[in-house]
Amino acid sequence: xxxxxxxxxxxxxxxxxxxxxxxxxxxxxxxxxxxxxxxxxxxxxxxxxxxxxxxxxxxxxxxxxxxxxxxxxxxxxxxxxxxxxxxxxxxxxxxxxxxxxxxxxxxxxxxxxxxxxxxxxxxxxxxxxxxxxxxxxxxxxxxxxxxxxxxxxxxxxxxxxxxxxxxxxxxxxxxxxxxxxxxxxxxxxxxxxxxxxx
Numbered sequence: 001x002x003x004x005x006x007x008x009x010x011x012x013x014x015x016x017x018x019x020x021x022x023x024x025x026x027x028x029x030x031x032x033x034x035x036x037x038x039x040x041x042x043x044x045x046x047x048x049x050x051x052x053x054x055x056x057x058x059x060x061x062x063x064x065x066x067x068x069x070x071x072x073x074x075x076x077x078x079x080x081x082x083x084x085x086x087x088x089x090x091x092x093x094x095x096x097x098x099x100x101x102x103x104x105x106x107x108x109x110x111x112x113x114x115x116x117x118x119x120x121x122x123x124x125x126x127x128x129x130x131x132x133x134x135x136x137x138x139x140x141x142x143x144x145x146x147x148x149x150x151x152x153x154x155x156x157x158x159x160x161x162x163x164x165x166x167x168x169x170x171x172x173x174x175x176x177x178x179x180x181x182x183x184x185x186x187x188x189x190x191x192x193x194x195x196x197x198x
């Protein structure tokens with residue numbers, strides 16, 4: 001009877017030891033997993049859906065000037081440029097050149113802004129859509145750089161720099177607005193050049 005009791009005790013002890021060993025092993029694996037450093041989530045600042053390159057602006061002694069470039073849209077949705085700003089001028093506006101009733105060309109603010117088509121581009125160029133900077137804080141000379149910001153319909157902004165260069169083409173007639181801004185054209189405006197309207 002004692003012999004059977006001893007065997008039962010021995011088997012019971014072995015079973016308890018095995019269970020304890022298994023529990024410790026499981027706990028050790030669990031602790032190691034919990035103590036391992038959590039992976040750092042990858043983060044990248046969202047890139048603007050629009051890009052702009054080939055940027056430049058016209059050199060001028062004062063008053064107003066324009067900035068140009070090629071704007072590209074890498075998304076599957078149209079994006080509209082709804083505004084612009086620059087520390088180089090009191091005001092920056094989005095302008096277009098259209099045919100006037102008299103057959104001449106005139107410039108005016110672009111109603112609704114510039115729409116950059118999905119997976120497409122627009123070209124801002126003299127005699128066409130452009131960014132007009134009015135009330136320059138100082139003359140802009142060839143080689144200067146002008147910082148500008150475009151405001152997008154998505155709520156994002158697009159910052160870029162336009163290098164100033166001499167350009168004799170597309171001399172604009174700004175009409176009465178030129179007198180208000182004290183602009184010095186320097187040369188007579190050729191016939192057929194765009195006239196600015198507000």
